[in-house]
Amino acid sequence: MKVLVTGAAGMLGRKFCKKLAETGIIAGRNVESLTRADVIESPAIADAPFKVRSVACDLSEPRVAEELISDRPDVIVHCAAVVSGEAEANFDKGYRINLTGTQYLFDAVRKAIYMPRLVFTSSIAVFGAPFPEVLGEEFFTTPLTSYGAQKAICELLLADYTRLGFFDAIGIRLPTICVRPGKPNKAASSFFSGIIREPLNGQEAVLPVPDTVRHWFASPRSAIGFLFRAAEIDGSLVGPRRNLSMPGLSATVGEMIESLGRCAGAERVKLIKRQPDPVIMRIVEGWARKLDASRALSLGFAAETSFDAIIRAYIEDEHLDI
Amino acid sequence: MKVLVTGAAGMLGRKFCKKLAETGIIAGRNVESLTRADVIESPAIADAPFKVRSVACDLSEPRVAEELISDRPDVIVHCAAVVSGEAEANFDKGYRINLTGTQYLFDAVRKAIYMPRLVFTSSIAVFGAPFPEVLGEEFFTTPLTSYGAQKAICELLLADYTRLGFFDAIGIRLPTICVRPGKPNKAASSFFSGIIREPLNGQEAVLPVPDTVRHWFASPRSAIGFLFRAAEIDGSLVGPRRNLSMPGLSATVGEMIESLGRCAGAERVKLIKRQPDPVIMRIVEGWARKLDASRALSLGFAAETSFDAIIRAYIEDEHLDI
Numbered sequence: 211m212k213v214l215v216t217g218a219a220g221m222l223g224r225k226f227c228k229k230l231a232e233t234g235i236i237a238g239r240n241v242e243s244l245t246r247a248d249v250i251e252s253p254a255i256a257d258a259p260f261k262v263r264s265v266a267c268d269l270s271e272p273r274v275a276e277e278l279i280s281d282r283p284d285v286i287v288h289c290a291a292v293v294s295g296e297a298e299a300n301f302d303k304g305y306r307i308n309l310t311g312t313q314y315l316f317d318a319v320r321k322a323i324y325m326p327r328l329v330f331t332s333s334i335a336v337f338g339a340p341f342p343e344v345l346g347e348e349f350f351t352t353p354l355t356s357y358g359a360q361k362a363i364c365e366l367l368l369a370d371y372t373r374l375g376f377f378d379a380i381g382i383r384l385p386t387i388c389v390r391p392g393k394p395n396k397a398a399s400s401f402f403s404g405i406i407r408e409p410l411n412g413q414e415a416v417l418p419v420p421d422t423v424r425h426w427f428a429s430p431r432s433a434i435g436f437l438f439r440a441a442e443i444d445g446s447l448v449g450p451r452r453n454l455s456m457p458g459l460s461a462t463v464g465e466m467i468e469s470l471g472r473c474a475g476a477e478r479v480k481l482i483k484r485q486p487d488p489v490i491m492r493i494v495e496g497w498a499r500k501l502d503a504s505r506a507l508s509l510g511f512a513a514e515t516s517f518d519a520i521i522r523a524y525i526e527d528e529h530l531d532i
Numbered sequence: 533m534k535v536l537v538t539g540a541a542g543m544l545g546r547k548f549c550k551k552l553a554e555t556g557i558i559a560g561r562n563v564e565s566l567t568r569a570d571v572i573e574s575p576a577i578a579d580a581p582f583k584v585r586s587v588a589c590d591l592s593e594p595r596v597a598e599e600l601i602s603d604r605p606d607v608i609v610h611c612a613a614v615v616s617g618e619a620e621a622n623f624d625k626g627y628r629i630n631l632t633g634t635q636y637l638f639d640a641v642r643k644a645i646y647m648p649r650l651v652f653t654s655s656i657a658v659f660g661a662p663f664p665e666v667l668g669e670e671f672f673t674t675p676l677t678s679y680g681a682q683k684a685i686c687e688l689l690l691a692d693y694t695r696l697g698f699f700d701a702i703g704i705r706l707p708t709i710c711v712r713p714g715k716p717n718k719a720a721s722s723f724f725s726g727i728i729r730e731p732l733n734g735q736e737a738v739l740p741v742p743d744t745v746r747h748w749f750a751s752p753r754s755a756i757g758f759l760f761r762a763a764e765i766d767g768s769l770v771g772p773r774r775n776l777s778m779p780g781l782s783a784t785v786g787e788m789i790e791s792l793g794r795c796a797g798a799e800r801v802k803l804i805k806r807q808p809d810p811v812i813m814r815i816v817e818g819w820a821r822k823l824d825a826s827r828a829l830s831l832g833f834a835a836e837t838s839f840d841a842i843i844r845a846y847i848e849d850e851h852l853d854i
Binding site for chain 2: 349351354363374
């Protein structure tokens with residue numbers, strides 16, 4: 211199997227490539243080669259049992275996508291995107307990277323006339339408030355950010371291109387990924403990871419929203435599991451509605467903090483500093499609190515069922531001594 | 533008021549411009565000028581009480597949109613589109629005209645930095661089966677044609693651009709327009725008008741689907757009413773969800789034919805020839821049968837409540853002697 215990962219230097223891209231190097235298998239078959247594309251240099255992979263090519267490139271420039279798929283990858287994992295906060299701050303960049311770049315990739319595959327599995331990382335940002343306590347599988351997409359609009363548009367393109375037989379794609383609507391390793395990013399959701407990650411690393415964290423805020427989460431480990439499952443699943447089981455809300459865990463900030471206390475002790479909880487930020491609060495108010503992910507669950511996608519499990523996954527995967 | 537109409541030579545565009553010339557008023561104010569754009573020459577308008585400019589142009593070519601809005605029209609009615617059958621038969625043309633052309637128009641307005649009311653004619657083709665008997669206001673858009681995907685994508689852009697204050701737009705999801713005057717077109721829905729129009733004109737009509745097929749209709753007269761209402765409505769009453777399912781009438785083909793008999797006599801009904809067409813049947817099976825249009829109704833949009841009224845509107849508006 212030849213695999214292409216876009217956004218390979220991003221958090222999910224890196225973890226996906228690392229896991230791929232560990233197992234050497236995708237969709238039940240041996241990986242022959244991996245192409246990693248990102249605007250920045252992708253980090254080295256130690257001891258990959260297959261050929262690795264890294265390309266620093268901008269997918270939103272003409273002809274880049276054609277070059278990336280020139281070896282006709284069997285699986286394309288398309289993670290490349292500008293995050294929500296940046297897409298909101300920079301309208302042109304957001305649409306260029308998140309929409310035009312995706313269109314270029316989709317059209318390059320269409321014109322290459324072959325049938326790869328394409329996995330697209332969409333987001334719960336396709337939904338916008340007001341909505342019911344639990345978002346049903348048939349709830350409409352009325353995003354309240356440009357990022358959400360861009361993801362929703364790509365979902366529509368993905369479904370139409372798949373219907374027309376240009377490729378065989380699955381869009382996976384990721385919950386907010388938590389706990390993200392590393393540094394805060396420009397996503398408005400960044401603090402959700404920060405209030406767990408920074409205390410676990412002995413650092414202070416800023417909480418810009420009230421404890422009552424409820425949101426929808428999955429760990430990076432689960433997200434990587436979604437990508438592998440989406441790469442292997444029989445498309446005929448999915449049917450024409452190719453965009454799936456991924457399973458997750460619905461938790462309040464208060465519940466997250468209690469969980470932190472249980473997993474790592476009350477002292478670490480004291481590192482969380484409450485500094486209300488009305489801009490972030492306004493954005494977060496427009497986000498989903500809980501989704502019905504029955505379809506994805508029945509198709510074999512799985513996520514954590516407690517926030518303790520999410521924190522423990524972070525501690526294990528990042529090799530923390532707690 | 534300066535008004536721009538794209539697709540001005542199309543059925544809705546022509547009727548809208550004719551009505552505008554009759555009244556000379558839009559959104560409660562006098563019309564100062566009208567720009568009519570279409571790929572073909574727009575038909576002449578007799579005795580318009582305002583300046584009329586006609587431009588034969590392709591909106592999907594760069595810089596055309598900028599030229600069209602150079603006089604900063606207060607109201608833009610964007611009807612230009614390739615119809616469903618043609619968009620399905622010609623992938624490139626469909627996306628170029630229906631998506632790229634709309635993006636060019638939206639971006640031209642965005643860059644002109646002013647705040648027109650933009651009215652976009654969307655379609656019930658944004659919905660795709662399977663769905664419930666009545667489609668709720670929050671039902672998701674999973675189109676089963678490229679035309680539907682293009683309309684759904686433009687709806688998302690429209691909402692995002694409006695949210696960001698680039699313009700003040702309303703998307704109106706038109707029911708299937710029936711009875712369309714003139715000749716059949718390439719829309720897969722064309723026969724719905726044909727089985728009424730041709731018999732009323734003493735000609736044979738082909739019915740490619742069973743009498744039990746149920747669909748969602750409004751007359752051209754109602755559609756023009758929607759456009760005028762959308763041009764004048766207070767945007768703050770609409771809120772952030774800028775795409776509205778227009779009211780219509782749910783009727784079966786059998787009910788339509790009964791209505792034809794009541795309005796024009798049994799002899800005309802005999803002109804309908806049943807010739808099942810599996811391709812058209814397959815497309816039509818994916819279409820909505822009935823919509824909840826409560827939001828639009830509460831915002832003052834109105835349509836026929838009987839198929840007899842739809843047929844009588846056609847007889848009156850086309851000056852038939854029946």
